[in-house]
Amino acid sequence: MSKLKLLSLSLAVSVALFGCNNDDEHHHDDHKVIDGKTLTNTPEVIKKGDQQLNKQTITLAATSDLHGRLRGYDYAIDAEDKHAGLTRIATILEQQRTLDPNLILFDIGDTVQGNSAQLFNDMETHPMIDALQYLNYDLWVPGNHEFNFDRSFLDRNLENFDGAVISSNIKWESNDKNYLRGFQIYNVNGCKVAVIGLTPSYVPNWEASAPEHFKGLKFEDELNATRAVIDDVIARHKPDIIVGALHLGRTDQGVGVYDIAADLADKFDVIMAGHEHATYIETVKKDHPQGMNISVKGGLVEDKAKSGNYNDSNRQQSVKIIEPGKWGSDLAMAKIEVEKDAAGKWKIIDTTLSNLDTKTVNEDQNMVDEYQDIHNRSIQNARETLGVVDGDFVNGGGADEATNDDFFVDDLGPRLYSTIHKAKIQDSALIDLIQFIEREKSGATISAAALFSDTSNLRDGQYYQRKDSANLYKYDNALIGVNITGAHLKQYMEWSYNYFNTYKDGDLTVSFNPEVQAYNYDLFDGAIEYTVDLTKPAGERVDITLIDGKAFDPTASYKLALNSYRFGTQGITNGWFTKDDVFYDSSDATVPAIRDMLTAYVTEHNGISLNDEHLNTTNNWHILQLAPNGAISKNRADNKIWQQFTNKQLCIHINPNNVKYPSISHALNTNDANSYFVNKAYKADGSASKEALDLGCSWTNDPNNQG
Incomplete structure (x- = not known):
């Protein structure tokens, strides 16, 4: 059996890494990949x-x-x-x-x-x-x-x-x-x-x-x-x-x-x-x-x-x-x-x-x-400090839409209490950071990006470490710039907003389509303004008002930046564009991966600040039901169930068929007692700890998961 040996390597990540197999034990002269042979x-x-x-x-x-x-x-x-x-x-x-x-x-x-x-x-x-x-x-x-x-x-x-x-x-x-x-x-x-x-x-x-x-x-x-x-x-x-x-x-x-x-x-x-x-x-x-x-x-x-x-x-x-x-x-x-x-x-x-x-x-x-x-080298790399964060990159500081907390860990792994990250349902500097870098590198005027991790956040005063880039953008995706017609851009956006279920009377939160994985939900930023109406069925939700300072034109051509996975999986497959429409591809760049572009930007600027003009939240989009006068916002006003939810007295059910990406497939609803369950850890005198309240809503305590 092989023994990991330590030797110094110089890698692009600028960290010394160690280890290799014993070549005498694992070198197969007769087991080589040869073109055309098995x-x-x-x-x-x-x-x-x-x-x-x-x-x-x-x-x-x-x-x-x-x-x-x-x-x-x-x-x-x-x-x-x-x-x-x-x-x-x-x-x-x-x-x-x-x-x-x-x-x-x-x-x-x-x-x-x-x-x-x-x-x-x-x-x-x-x-x-x-x-x-x-x-x-x-x-x-x-x-x-x-x-x-x-x-x-x-x-x-x-x-x-x-x-x-x-x-x-x-x-x-x-x-x-x-x-x-x-x-x-x-x-x-x-x-x-x-x-x-x-x-x-x-x-x-x-x-x-x-x-x-x-x-x-x-x-x-x-x-x-x-x-x-x-x-x-x-x-x-x-x-x-x-x-x-x-x-x-x-x-x-x-x-x-x-x-x-x-x-x-x-x-x-x-x-x-x-x-x-x-x-x-x-x-x-x-x-x-x-x-x-x-x-x-x-x-x-x-x-x-x-x-x-x-x-x-x-x-x-x-x-x-x-x-x-x-x-x-x-x-x-x-x-x-x-x-x-x-x-x-x-x-x-x-x-x-x-x-x-x-x-x-x-x-x-x-x-x-x-x-x-x-393990030691991985931790050392993750903890490398690149600078300081200036400002809260999610409105209100915490990532959770209901409680303003950040993630906790239960039997599903790291998750949010409400399982709804604010940056997924409202414009925020957290996702704007990714999208600015996409546009800056590609030369596009519009960008599409997903928030891959519900544990992502950047808080005022924290040290930005290399791990923050990995958490904010965990995949090795390259960056692609394409020319896309307005009509195809609209199709792309409608496809993305199928991530949400249709609004129902009494909803206090949004909820997520159990057939759509979280990584398949993109938000759009840059020189584009649009709204999303969740009372409408999927495919009819997005209203684009302006692009590049002009009224949206389905026949016009626009410059869009997106990741390589989305380019090949949905874009090419659905005919939104072809390989001939590509005007930028980071695959051959010195820093090809979007995640590493984040790291390079923060390193160059010795941190990241909301005062950077291009990182100020553009407020270029919103969900109508979550606007100040929207249906969900009105439902929450002086609502006892919403107050009990934000106080962690009530818990919400996790979709049992999508535990890979813990989310809710049925919204918290003021008219539906089956949309929530009581947190048994809650104490009226306020003596229950945050940890106890978080774990009180864990997967194993959900009455829906007693099989």
Whole structure:
């Protein structure tokens, strides 16, 4: 097993970083990525155990969407996350391997991006991949975020991973051969288990502004590729069990896990998924692309009363699916009981799924010690002071729309009490800062940007540290400038404001469309003035009054700055513009990432000030219902429920299907007692602490979450 060695590297982030693998142990002369050839680090069949058994339990375990969480620590907010980290997964694995030394362990992607992991991209093997090696992972499926960097980075880490690297739908453009093998077979005491891998086909759209990230590769339709590989595996290997390791959401663009599960339920026995950052256990019936929850405790334990027995008599009728959340919050487990029949063929007796929660699990101290230097360097980088903040960048100081507090931490992780960040629903200097930099760098007159983190804020007098840039803009997006017609700009804005639900009489807050992820909500700034009317249906909400000092003209051409992800995913796909409309692309700039542009600006100015003319809030837009005379503002006036909510006497329900981005899918409403619940920590004499009141509204105390 590799040992992380310390050596000094000079990186663009201007911080000395350390560590690399032992080249003698991890240099594969015969395992190199070569254009037009399939990378195979392992033989097609790997033996695990050679006992002569008539009955056994096959154990499978998986993580997904670790996003740099080697430790349970969030470097963007410089705080421990006690519900995350490979170091906690390590503790569970030690216990599980005691029960079954032949346990098959795989990671389902989005492993090396996020949580300051990019600091270590110049290392021969990234620490996250080294950590997979340390824990003896058998298999790794690259996710879409593995393609956020130059392809040579991914190639190198795939080559240096000792286990299997698989994905069925990534092909070479030159000859249609697989980039990676699509499957891996494990022979467990004579029982053959096939694992099929998959990566989202949308990678070229997400990385449209940086084609070098997937140079020479194409991504086939997920369902067609999975069908082809599974049929090939059955024909050549005749496996006893077939398992999916799919980096795919349940209802992704085009094809999701539900579609694949329904189409191939007669062939898959278990699908272990990723990408969605969700924690669930479900079953999908053959030819019915929808899931049925078969779990209790929020997707942690399979409810056998719901699921029933899964065996050879009914295995072709359905398939069980499971996902282990994000950041190492859970380890997905599948225990498959098999027994030989009279002819000596393995038959499934039953299958049981579970997500093993790390919330109360201690970190493995040996692993903590092994990677202590990586942790120290990450903290050192996060705490580097770049200057001082002058002024509150959110009106009223605090980020929370109802309480004026900033975030707290509960079982969902860091969140706001109301789950509504002021900067999402009113113009603020916090989002103006991002947008000014976008316009300054690109030369555009209009900018679009999302507030990615609800924990973001800049308060008067605080030291601006490098972590603040990571928290304000956590992705490695490049900046793109495009020419766009007024009509297409309007379509873009209407698409964005689908983030909100339609206003209902009595609403005291806005609420959010559960079908829209928070990162898909952009605000617009610069030489544009507009209003948003939430009484109208999505697609008819935005009224643009002025652009560039003139009346809005659907036929005119305007200069817009936006991030590279939005450019490829929505812009190109929806036909708002083409690649020929690009007039600026930061990909080749000295500082290509928007996040690092923020850091560079603050460093250059030795801080950030509201007195800077271009950072004064432009007040170029507002939601009509939140205006001083708007319906929501009027509903709040002298309203007892609103007062109790702002005093934390009442709590609001969190959308149970979107815990990746905690938000409310039903507004607090003066006419609807089901829109809130009582905070049991509240005390009329005011003696309850802020911490107690915050945690009193945690996910686990919500009556809606008592399954």
